[in-house]
Amino acid sequence: MALRPVMVNIKALDHSAVGRFWAEALGWCAYSPGATTYVGPAGGLVWPDPVAVGIDIVPVPEPKATTKNRVHLDLATTSAAHQAELAALLQALGATPAHVGQGKVPWTVLADPEGNEFCVLEPREIYRDTGPIARVVVDCADPRAMARFWDEAIDWTLHEVTDDHAVLRSAKGVGRYLEFVRTPGEKTVPERVHLDLLPYPGDDQAAEVARLRALGATDIDLGQGDVPWTVLADPEGNEFCVLAPA
Numbered sequence: 001m002a003l004r005p006v007m008v009n010i011k012a013l014d015h016s017a018v019g020r021f022w023a024e025a026l027g028w029c030a031y032s033p034g035a036t037t038y039v040g041p042a043g044g045l046v047w048p049d050p051v052a053v054g055i056d057i058v059p060v061p062e063p064k065a066t067t068k069n070r071v072h073l074d075l076a077t078t079s080a081a082h083q084a085e086l087a088a089l090l091q092a093l094g095a096t097p098a099h100v101g102q103g104k105v106p107w108t109v110l111a112d113p114e115g116n117e118f119c120v121l122e123p124r125e126i127y128r129d130t131g132p133i134a135r136v137v138v139d140c141a142d143p144r145a146m147a148r149f150w151d152e153a154i155d156w157t158l159h160e161v162t163d164d165h166a167v168l169r170s171a172k173g174v175g176r177y178l179e180f181v182r183t184p185g186e187k188t189v190p191e192r193v194h195l196d197l198l199p200y201p202g203d204d205q206a207a208e209v210a211r212l213r214a215l216g217a218t219d220i221d222l223g224q225g226d227v228p229w230t231v232l233a234d235p236e237g238n239e240f241c242v243l244a245p246a
Helices: 015-026 080-092 143-153 205-215
Strands: 003-012 029-031 037-040 054-059 071-075 108-111 117-120 133-140 156-161 165-170 177-182 193-199 230-233 239-242
Touching (some): 015 029, 015 080, 080 117, 205 230
Parallel strands (some): 193 239
Antiparallel strands (some): 003 193, 230 239
16 A cells, blocks of 8 residues: 655635646646646646646635745756746746745745745755756654654655655655755644645555554544545644545
8 A cells, every 4th residue: 555645735716827827837737627727747637647746726715824834845946047037937927025034045935926935946956857846845843753654654765854854755766855844833724735645546545544544644624525535634733635546
């Protein structure tokens, strides 16, 4: 049994507009196969993508709270010029500078048109082959505890764990990284951004959910009602979903 991250789920008042922003930001395409907008690599809707973790923008009636998201995307760049050009392009598309206490850092912190924070990183060799998304970053209090849970929860490989951060990546050595970073403050509001996990064909969703509960996940009610996916929270309360097998 195993689970794989397949989507970063973002809630939005206007899923179409936010989807168009992220498609332009990443050089991908926006697809609307139903009531949500999926953003993934160009070439037609392929889901789950064998390499990329796509973005699914889901409509909700509430605007984002002023609280900083605990989950955000970091975008990769190849040079200082590329970083500056990408940051300028994103602001032209509707992104705004964001101040989250970062101080003087080599990366650029922005927010998408609905206020979801993200970073445009300075060029780093480790992210040269990730595609446009370098990593999905999750704030946490205890990276070592997050590493223990997520290393068992998904079929990615744990690359590094310290008191300050834990890093995972697909066992195939492709695509973006998942990083848990020690960050002051506690979770206070439902998360605007979360991961969606998918069982492999032939695996049992209910058995996977039971396995996650045994690892320390808890059930959470966000008003989702009767849906084919299961909403859980990791040991620090970060929400995620286990989807029905594709």
